[in-house]
Amino acid sequence: MRRLRFSCLPLLAALLAASAAPAWAQFVRPFHQPSPRIEPIRGLQGYVRDGKLHLRLRDYLELVLANDTNIHLAQLSVPAAEAGVVAARAPFDPAFTAAFGGTRTVAPQYSQISGAQTLDSLAQNGSVGFQASLPSGQSFQVGFSSNRSSTNSAFAYFNPSYATGLSFSLGMPLLQNRGFLLQNAPIQQARIALLVTTDQTDAQVANLLVSAADQYWSTVQARDSITVRQQALDLAQKQYQRDEHALQLGALPKEDIYQDQTQIATDQVQVLQAQASYQQQLDQFRRLIGADLEAATRDLDIVLEDDPAALPAAPNLPPVNEAIAAALRRRPELRAAERQTAEDDLGVRMAHNALLPQLNLTGSYGAAGLGGNQVPVSSSLGSGPTAFVPGGFGDSIRQLFGFGYPYYGFSLQFTLPVRNSANTAHLTNSLLAVKRDRYNERQQRQQIIQDVRLADTQVRMAAEEVKSATLARDLAEKNVAAEQQKYQLGTTTIFELLQAQVQLSQTQETLLDANVSYQEAWIAYQRADWTLLSSLHLVITH
Numbered sequence: 001m002r003r004l005r006f007s008c009l010p011l012l013a014a015l016l017a018a019s020a021a022p023a024w025a026q027f028v029r030p031f032h033q034p035s036p037r038i039e040p041i042r043g044l045q046g047y048v049r050d051g052k053l054h055l056r057l058r059d060y061l062e063l064v065l066a067n068d069t070n071i072h073l074a075q076l077s078v079p080a081a082e083a084g085v086v087a088a089r090a091p092f093d094p095a096f097t098a099a100f101g102g103t104r105t106v107a108p109q110y111s112q113i114s115g116a117q118t119l120d121s122l123a124q125n126g127s128v129g130f131q132a133s134l135p136s137g138q139s140f141q142v143g144f145s146s147n148r149s150s151t152n153s154a155f156a157y158f159n160p161s162y163a164t165g166l167s168f169s170l171g172m173p174l175l176q177n178r179g180f181l182l183q184n185a186p187i188q189q190a191r192i193a194l195l196v197t198t199d200q201t202d203a204q205v206a207n208l209l210v211s212a213a214d215q216y217w218s219t220v221q222a223r224d225s226i227t228v229r230q231q232a233l234d235l236a237q238k239q240y241q242r243d244e245h246a247l248q249l250g251a252l253p254k255e256d257i258y259q260d261q262t263q264i265a266t267d268q269v270q271v272l273q274a275q276a277s278y279q280q281q282l283d284q285f286r287r288l289i290g291a292d293l294e295a296a297t298r299d300l301d302i303v304l305e306d307d308p309a310a311l312p313a314a315p316n317l318p319p320v321n322e323a324i325a326a327a328l329r330r331r332p333e334l335r336a337a338e339r340q341t342a343e344d345d346l347g348v349r350m351a352h353n354a355l356l357p358q359l360n361l362t363g364s365y366g367a368a369g370l371g372g373n374q375v376p377v378s379s380s381l382g383s384g385p386t387a388f389v390p391g392g393f394g395d396s397i398r399q400l401f402g403f404g405y406p407y408y409g410f411s412l413q414f415t416l417p418v419r420n421s422a423n424t425a426h427l428t429n430s431l432l433a434v435k436r437d438r439y440n441e442r443q444q445r446q447q448i449i450q451d452v453r454l455a456d457t458q459v460r461m462a463a464e465e466v467k468s469a470t471l472a473r474d475l476a477e478k479n480v481a482a483e484q485q486k487y488q489l490g491t492t493t494i495f496e497l498l499q500a501q502v503q504l505s506q507t508q509e510t511l512l513d514a515n516v517s518y519q520e521a522w523i524a525y526q527r528a529d530w531t532l533l534s535s536l537h538l539v540i541t542h
Helices: 009-032 057-067 069-075 077-088 180-248 254-289 320-330 332-354 393-402 421-489 494-528 532-536
Strands: 052-055 095-108 118-133 139-151 158-173 301-304 358-374 406-415
Touching: 052 057, 057 069, 057 180, 057 254, 057 532, 069 077, 069 180, 077 180, 139 393, 158 393, 180 254, 180 301, 180 332, 180 494, 180 532, 254 301, 254 494, 320 421, 332 421, 358 393, 421 494, 494 532
Parallel strands: 052 301
Antiparallel strands: 095 118, 118 139, 139 158, 158 358, 358 406
């Protein structure tokens, strides 16, 4: 009797394996999640030719989508919202429980009815259980227990004895929390929140792409500005060479040569400034595509193959009201606002539900079994069986599942709060949230309307500015040619000729600004009516 025996352990192990097998994978999976991984810089080598990085606008934006750190940070909100959906399922997560324990007790006795002078007993208890809540509101529990007991008492009728129990319990809300919708409202809210987050992330990524496109054209402008200022410097140097030759021939006063030298020095400073600005733009450009993080691409020359003067073939812009209607259908910001309102409506229904009284019905059913070695009992207090009857755990199980010793019952629990201040305040806040988000939705509509109107105006004005700047540049070129002829004929001064050359350089800069402004305005228009990604064949992945 003193040796600890674990007769129940094999059965409990079998029951544990059978019951827990479906849930084991779910239990183990969270402990084997992959470590967080930073996305590597990718795609750059595909655009390297002849030791240079050749890019067009679409290629550049594709690299920005793949490598820009800000975009990666923005997209992290989507998996966080997905985790919120998983967390909302927590009330319906099933739970499996198992327990086993044993206790040996040896104690001296002072009474004859103890059955032994020194009572030695061993109790071993095991149980398994399963509980879960259903999406329709019901909750149920299933439990199995087994108790093994052995003792040296002369009065033990079964020794060892095996007592088993099986229990079933089902609970159902009849008022508060009744119904599929209310039970699943937190999950629906989490799913709506995921869609809202996805739409908001798409809008944020689109804004970052617009900023990246502006950076592309700013870099192109800085590059071409060097060319414009270099042309002005070349023109000033050629004029200086002609004037120096004329000075040597005595056809030009010595003082006039200083104006040429001053203009050359000024143009040289502007070229250096343009080169410095271009390098600064390139540094920001490399950062957006991740080229600064790779030693192989950090110092590569970048060739931007788009010409700002090659204006996109903008179709005839639709009437602004049609563009607004299309933007209201496409823009993710408005979808997010509408979905947020739907989420608030669920919150109102949940707040109304919380004000209802609680009426819960619980039903229970179970059975018991008893088995073991049936032994004779000899005592002055009575007499037992006249012969030893062997038995064991199987007898108890047969009795248990024969349901010969059942129990069953039900209960109703009713709770009526006399005052429900917290839930009343929660309902008020939920109704205010609905009102607030409907105003936000209206505000978002107004913002989209304003965005489309502004973008439409900017595109049309930018197109007119390009026409005007082109005309001004052409006239400045003709003016320089005329001033050069007049200067050669001696009918104008070197100052007037230099002024014409400066004016030509300024009109070239103005035309470059106009072309770049048109490119940026066209990108902004496509962002406003949400055709930017489709026009560039880009897809935002989460």
